[in-house]
Amino acid sequence: MGKFWSLVFLSVPVLGVAVFVAAASWGYWFPQNVSAHGGQIDHLFMVILWLTGAVFLATEIVLAVSLWRFDGAKSPRARFSRGNMRIELGLAAVVGLLLVFITVYQLEDWAEAKIRQPDLPPTVEVNGRQFEWVMRYPGPNGELGDADDLFSPGDLHVPVDEDILVSLVSEDVLHSFYLPNLRIKQDAVPGMRIPVWFRATETGVFDLVCAELCGWGHYKMAGRLIVESRADYEAFLTRLEAEQNEDGFEEQQPTAANTSQRHPSVAEVVYRRAAR
Amino acid sequence: MATEDSSGDNAQHVTATGGVGNYIAVFVGLCLLTGMSFLTTSEWWPWRDQPGFTRTFMMAVACAKALLVLLFFMHLKHEAGWKYILTLPACVMAIILAASLVPDVGFRLRSAADRAEPANNTRETTIERGQENASDQAPSDN
Amino acid sequence: MDSTASAESIQLRYQPAVPIRNGKLMLWLFLSTEVMFFAALIGTYIVLRFGAAAWPTPTDVHLSEPIGALNTFILICSSVTIVLALESARADSGGRAKAYLFVTLLLGAAFLGIKAYEYQVKFHHGLHVDRARRTIYDQADLEYASGLRAALRSVTADTNADAAALAAATALLEQANNPDADPSALALQAAEFSEVPEAADWRLPIVIPGGHMWTSTYFLLTGLHALHVAAGLLVFVCVLPLRLGTARAGLLENVGLYWHFVDIVWIFLFPLLYLF
Amino acid sequence: MTVAASPSPGAPLVDANSHHRGFLRRYIFSTDHKVIGLQFYFSTLIWFFVGGALALAVRWQLAWPWSEMPIVGRMLFAAEGGQISPEFYTMLVTMHATIMIFFVIIPILAGAFGNFLIPLMIGAEDMAFPTLNMFSYWFMWPAFACMTASFFVAGGAASAGWTSYPPLSVLHDAAPGSGPGQTLWLLGVVFIGIASMLGSLNYLTTIIQMRAPGMTMLRLPMTIWGLFITAILQAFALPVLTAASVMQLTDRLLGTGFYLSEAGGQPLLWQHLFWFYSHPAVYIMILPAMGMVSDIISCYARKPLFGYRPMVAAIIAIAGLGFIVWGHHMFMSGMNPAMGTTFMAATILIALPSAVKVFNWLGTLWGGRIEFTSAMLNALAFVSMFIIGGLSGIFMAATTVDIVIHDTYFIVGHLHYVLFGGSTFAVFAGTYHWFPKMFGRQMNEFWGKVHFLLTFLFFNGTFFTMHIIGMGGYPRRVAAATAYAEFARFEPLNVFMTICALGMGFTQLIFAANLFGSLIWGRRADRNPWRANTLEWTAPSPPPHGNFDFQPVAYRGPYEYSSPEVTADFYPQNQPPDAEPATAAAH
DSSP: OHHHHHHHHHHHHHHHHHHHHHHHHTTOSSOOOOBTTHHHHHHHHHHHHHHHHHHHHHHHHHHHHHHHHTBTTTOOSOOOOOOOHHHHHHHHHHHHHHHHHHHHHTHHHHIIIIISOOSSOOSEEEEEETTEEEEEEOOTTOOTTSTTOEEEESEEEEETTSEEEEEEEESSSOEEEEEGGGTEEEEEOBTEEEEEEEEBOSOEEEEEEEOSOOSGGGGGOOEEEEEEOHHHHHHHHHHHHHHHHHTOTTSSSOHHHHHHHHOOOHHHHHHHSOOO | OOSOOOOOOSGGGOOOOOOHHHHHHHHHHHHHHHHHHHHTTSTTOTTTTOHHHHHHHHHHHHHHHHHHIIIIISOGGGOOTHHHHHHHHHHHHHHHHHHHHIIIIIHHHHHHHHHTOOGGGTTOEEOTTSOOOGGGSOTTOO | OOTTSOOTTOOOOOOOSSSSOHHHHHHHHHHHHHHHHHHHHHHHHHHHHHHOSOOOOTTTTTOOHHHHHHHHHHHHHHHHHHHHHHHHHHTTOHHHHHHHHHHHHHHHHHHHHHHHHHHHHHHHTTOOSSGGGOOEESSSSHHHHHHHHHHHHHHHTOTTSOHHHHHHHHHHHHHHHSTTOOHHHHHHHHHHHHHSGGGGGGOOOEEOTTHHHHHHHHHHHHHHHHHHHHHHHHHHHHHTTSOOSGGGHHHHHHHHHHHHHHHHHHHHHHIIIIIO | OOOOOOOOSSSOSSOTTGGGSOHIIIIISOOOHHHHHHHHHHHHHHHHHHHHHHHHHHHHHHHSTTOOOTTHHHHHOGGGTTOOOHHHHHHHHHHHHHIIIIIIIHIIIIIIIHHHHHHHHHTOSSOSSHHHHHHHHHTHHHHHHHHHHHTTSTTOSOOSTTTTOTTTTTSTTTSTTTTHHHHHHHHHHHHHHHHHHHHHHHHHHHHHHOOOTTOOGGGSOHHHHHHHHHHHHHHHHHHHHHHHHHHHHHHHHTOOOTTOGGGTOOHHHHHHHHHHHHHHHHHHTTHHHHHHHHHHHHHHTTSOOSOHHHHHHHHHHHHHHHTTOGGGGOTTTTOOHHHHHHHHHHHHHHHHHHHHHHHHHHHHHTTOOBOOOHHHHHHHHHHHHHHHHHHHHHHHHSHHHHHHHTTBHHHHHHHHHHIIIIIIHHHHHHHHHHHHHHHSBOOOHHHHHHHHHHHHHHHHHHHHHHHHHHHTTOBTTOSOGGGOSTTGGGHHHHHHHHHHHHHHHHHHHHHHHHHHHHHHHOOBOOSOTTOOOSGGGGSOSSOOTTSOSSOOOOOSOTTOTTOTTSSSSOOOTTSOTTOTTOOTTOO
16 A cells, blocks of 8 residues: 555645646736836745745655655564754754745845835825725825825826835724735725735736625625726826816815715724724 | 753752741832832922833832842742743843834834824824824814 | 553543643733633723824823822732732642732722722713713814703703803803804803812813713723733632632632733833823 | 553543543543533534635635526625625625634634644653643633624624734724624634633643643654644733734724824834734644654555654744745835844745745655555645745745735735645544544545545636736735736636636535544454554554553654564664563554
């Protein structure tokens, strides 16, 4: 039976590699990358995949081979050995070096992705609430956070090939601002304003996903990312401004009060109401 | 048999202590220290306008008191080496836990206070490294 | 020896690693877990308190430092009495041990009594954790204004009220009923109104920035500490009827170690909660 | 060797009356560690099937969203036309994880195997505090009751995820199960915390103070080392979760605001405190398994464990590092990114001791004389699967790569490779291995192998595929990704995974049948059916109250298989060096 079980365990590395090869060739792979920095993240993933893949193959094959070779039915007596400290230390050194390499190799990209915030005013404020994304663009005066801001739920419009700084907030519970095609993910936390930055390199319509469980409607908290040319983007803002001003009702009042009237959040409602 | 004999007997493990006089001395010390930290709230405390120093002083006093209780009332002064194994890990872990909350929870809210926004805006905070921008107005505030 | 030996009379021998009773070892390990428990709570208090945008002063929340110091003194006394009880038990004078333990019990009860008095003072001033019964508000906003209106309405409906104060309350209510009234101005007037001796008991809502978080942390920390004190008292009550001779010195030592730990927690809570 | 009558705490060794006690004292409110261990075992087995059923419901929804579930759907959700509602789906994922983690893996490893094995393996008659031990089991019942009741309260059971992140879990209106269900969930967690804490303090005291003469710390079997370190992790980490849960309870019930930003609190505070426990909990769920697997592999390879001291050092290193890496669950949470770097470095370092362990298991096999028993096969599966789970963990540890795979199915695949592929296979292995000692009978080997083979295949079919859709960005905890154009391409894979999961679920019935069948019809086992070295095999099968009918003394480490000093291929720990070939208590 030793050979049979050896083959069972050998199937793990064989099928494991086969699955990855098949997935790559049948298109079950990364989402299409349309961001300036995404290629680097994919590259890092592949570096780790190759490294871990090599270790995976080596260890799993050694496991299968030892089952084949040292089947109790045919071996006379086990070789008595309590271990070998020199091999252990050598192994630890090699693995340690690999791990240090992985750590150091991606430090720079982490800093680019999350620490070195580009020096530009926020392009848009993205507000997560159950269960939709509400975008807030600066109005005609170009400043975000004043009375002439423009609101638009669902779709996030951004100009192509420009640095975008998103100011991420949440109104009620945790959400996660996830753009698979841009390799962007960041939780939105109530009470915090978190900057997210990227640069889209291709026009098109992509998914905006909520990746943090936010209630029963989490699965449908979908938005769209619309990457368009500068001209289209400005046309969109103009259109939005026109739509918003048609209401007439909102112009006189301060925006903040407006917002809370238009979008009473669960958190606000609960906090306001005297506790039960 | 090579191993030492086991002993679960209660009477064998009575640790030496300093005696009643010792306890009274420690008691007086604790009372004095409590008085000292209480003094910081009085008008005679010379460093009233330096809360940082006052708080450090009070925590130092509290640590001294805790140490007195540990050493004498809990007899750690007279115990063998095991006392380090049983007490230090918990203290180290406790400090790690509290310390690691500070940069993430403490400082972040602190930046809101530093901005000194109007009262209706205290809920919103910004990540420290984020530069100030005009959009700090909380959309959900009134 | 082998398996054929008669089993009935065997007492197994062990090889203990530390030269203390199992009970004492267990108690020290238990204290380690308690250290972590209070580390989480105190850590929470520290980060929330020093991260808070505003924090009330002791006078805002009717916190009396002398009472806190008195409670500290009581706990220190109880630590001395219980260690004296242990000494007496070791000297095999059970009566004296019992007397000391009884004094410790009384001191612990006194601590809890003072704590209860403090809580009662807080409750009297509307400093509840429970939002429905709390009269403090973090900020002067619409929520505060509606709370003030509700309180004033109940005041004006009170027929036994002092005529002058009643007139002032009616006037303030008229102002508060104006939808354009500035909540901050209302809060200021209400604060002045509360200074009137006859009206102090009516407990109009007040604005204490950071008041919500203060009640949360104060009641959590002191409450859980008081629970520990109460548990200690319960143990004292169970131990008192026993004969506290040398044979019970170990038990008394364990109880004492726990009690000293409770004392140490208070040693840190006192400056953190009362003096900072 | 003579028996020196020295006083020892606890009950006399063999209680002459133990066989005359009432049924209640012997089997229900027993203070015997073996009975308590088995109580834990069977309780968790029931929850294992409940949690598994919830998982299958989750899989059903993912493969065929909003379609009518056969049979079960008609019974449970007649109102929705037999389909799973989104509210119910969030409850399913929450309760599946909660049950599997808190009610199955942790109690079966620490509670069942820990209780059963610790005194036997170190040569003690019972735990240091038998009555306390009994309470540690009975404190599980309020937790069981809370969780069971939560399914039947208004709004259903907790549905804020097993991580219970506020504000979702604090605000009453935010999630469907955030009513009484969430409160019961928190109470359950607090009760489990008390039970585990009592248990772990007991284990620590027992292992420190009640080892048999000669059983030095470096002669302890790896199982005991795993359980020892686990108990330390529990003792230090659990109180933090208890404190955090108390704060969430007061937030929910009394109106405090620790986790509500509107009140000056911080949602991230919960995440820090929660993961301060729950990351070490990951090791609580794997370290005892690692220990058991080390023992089993060495026994069936008939070869000493390769590198005993490095193995011990690795366990200690994993546990030590495990305390300072919790932040790697929070890379995307809005945590200070600079802290993310520190947490990443510590996390990646954990791969080092893990690699040492895998290498040593392989080193143990190499040159051995391998016996392919059911226990051995499951232990080998543990090694094979742990390699995958460990390696896939490196992707998440690397902060930058975590951006794309955080909260996707890549994580789901990774954690199941560690928890099912790792811990659960170790539980199977431990069951087959120690069943003779628990009940004095052998489990059926043929059905054991059938169960192993099917579980192994279906398991890999289910969870390996998750890495692929995770790479594609498929988010976890969504009832159906139909709202997203990007993920439609993965639907065929979802169907495939669900079919495998169903197969895996039904395969477990073989295990249950084998387990209960062997209780009745199993072949009688003698004291040491596997010719193993450790002390538990020198006691009768099953051991009586008091465990040993002789004074156990350890003369050597637990892994002296195929030692050149003796002709037999094993050399029990308690066999005196000169007493060849009389193998002390082994028949």
